[in-house]
Amino acid sequence: MVDDRTSTIKLPNLHSPPKPVIVYGTFIVLLFLPLIISTPLATEILIWTIFGLGFNLLLGYTGVLSFGHAAYFGLGAYAAGLAFRYLDASVPVGIIMGILAAMLLACIIGALAIRSKGVYFAMISLAFGQMLYFLALSPLKGITGGEDGLTRIPSLDFLSFSLGKPLPLYYFVCIITGIMLFVTWRILQSPFGKLLQAFRENEERAKACGYNTTLVKYCSLVISAFYAGLAGALNTVYLSYVPLSTLFWLTSGTMVMMTILGGKGTFLGPLLGVGVFLFLQNTISLFTPRWELFVGAIFVVIILVFPGGIMGTLTEKFAAFRMRRQGE
C-alpha cells in the first residue's frame, strides 16, 4: 500500500505539559461561567467537557479513534437512571453505578476490538455502539422505555442541596469537572500518560522498547469509558430523564467533532471545542433547524485547513511568532 502515509501532522507542544496555573485557573474561570451564559448551557458544557477529557485521552493522547463512545455515555446514563428510579439510589451511588457499567462495557468491547488497527477500530466501535442503541430501542424496551427514553426519575438531593435547581446542580457538576481536570492533568504527568503519548507518536518503536502496547491502549480505553460513564450519569442527573439519543451514533460523532474542533491532544482542547460547538449549535438553531449542515460543513473545513483544531492552531501560530521574534 501507500507507504508514505504516516502521520506527519504537526503536533502541538508535546513536551511542555500544562502548567498547574492553567489547571487551577480554568477551574476558577468555570466557577464564574453562570454569570456569562445561562446556567443550563453552562452545565451542559461541563458535562460534555468531562466526556471530552476522557475522549481526548484516547484520541488525542493515545491516538485511538473510537466512534462508539455513545455506548459508554449512554450506558452510564441508563445505569444511573435505572439506579435512581428502581433502587432509589443516592446521587453518588447512582453515578458510581453509571461509571462501573460503562467501564465494564469498555472492558468487553476493548477485549474484542482494541487489537485492530486505527480505522478498523473506529468502524468496530461504531458498530458496537449501534448494537447497544438497537438493543435499547426494541428488545430491552421493557427496561429502557424504548423510543420514549427512561422517564420518571425522581428529583435528587445531595447533602441537602436540591439538584433539581440550576445553580446547585451547576456547582455540583463544576466541582466534579474540577476534580476530573486535575485527575487528567496528573494522568498526563504520570509515566503511564507519557507512555500513551509515546504510542501515538510511534507505536512500533514503543513496542520495540518492550512495552505491551495493546494492554496500555486497553487501559486508555477503559479510563476513557470512566469519564464517559461519569458524564452520562451526570447527564441523567441534569435532565432527570434519559433520552434514547444518548446511545445514538450521532452522540459519538458529536464528541469526535467537539474534540477535533477544540484540538485533539491539547489539554484545554475539549473544553474549548465543547464550548464553541454548543454555542454554534445553539446559535444556528435559532435561525434554522438544519444546524447539522453547518456544523458538518465547518467540521470538513477544519479537517482540511486546521487539523490541529483551535488550540493546536493557536499553539502553532504562537510558536511560529516566537521563532520569528527570536530570529529578529
Next chain:
Amino acid sequence: MSEIPWNVIAMQLFFGIALGCIFVLLSSGMSIIYGLLDVVNFAHGTFAMLGAYAVFVVVSLSDSFFVGIVSAVVIVGIIGMVIEFLLLKPLYGKDPLLPLLLTFGLSVAIPDFMKIVFGLIGKPISFPDALSGAITLGPLTLPGYRLFIIIFTLVVMISLWLFLKKSDLGMIIRASTRDSQMVQTLGINVSRIWTVGFGMGVGLAALAGAIAAPMMSATPDMGVDMTMTAFVVTVVGGLGSLGGAIVGGLFIGLVVAFTSYVASAYSSVAMYFCMAVILLVRPRGLFGEQGRE
C-alpha cells in the same frame, strides 16, 4: 426449527439473498475504495442515499426506472470524483484518520442538505411495471422485483470482475491496490486512478441505494443505516477484499432475513452480534489478509 414449513424457509432464503445482494453492491464499493485509497468511507451510505434520490428525480422526469438506475450511478459517481479531487486529495500522506473524519463530516452535512432540498418526508419510488408482478415457481411465489435484484447484482458483479481481471484499467487498479508507488514508477498517473476508483466505489454505493429505493423509499437519513451495514459486512468479510464483501454481504442478508422472521425485535441487533462473534473467532474477517486488520 422443525415447526417452520420448508417453503417458508425457502422464502426467507430468497428474501435474505435479495437483501444480501444490496449489501454486496454496497460493500464491494467500500472494499474497492479501501483497497485502493486506504480510505474508510464513512459517507458510503450517504452516497447510497444520493443514489436513491437520483433515481427519484430521474424517474419522475423520464418515467423509466432503468434510465434512473444508470443515471444514478453516473451522477453520484461524478459527485464522488469531485469530492475525492477537491476534499480527499489534500489529505493523502497525512494522518490516516483524517479521510475517515472528513467523510464523517460529509455524512453529517449532506443528509441535512437533502432535507432542505427535498423535505423531511421520504420520496416513494414505485416499482417498475415490468417487475412489479410475482413469479410462481412450483409452490413458491417469488416477488419479481427481488428476483430482478438478484439477477441484476449477479450481472453487475460479473462485469465488475471481468473489468478488473481483463481490462487494462482494471489491471492498473489491481496493481495500484497492491503497490501504488510501483505503478507510479511505471509512469502511470496513480492520482487519477484513485479518483476513478473512488468514483467507481461510490457509484456502486449509489447502485445499491438505487435498487433498494423502491423497497424502502428514499429518505435523507437512510444513509446511516447503510453505512453501518457496510461496516459490519466489511468487518465480517475482511477489509479491502472483494470476495469478502460478496460472502459477507450475502451472509448478513440471510442473518437479517431469518432473524426478522424468528425474532423481529432482534433483527437490527443480530448482524452486530455476528460481527462480534467473527471478531472473536477470526479478527481479520473471513477473507481478510493477514496483518491488515
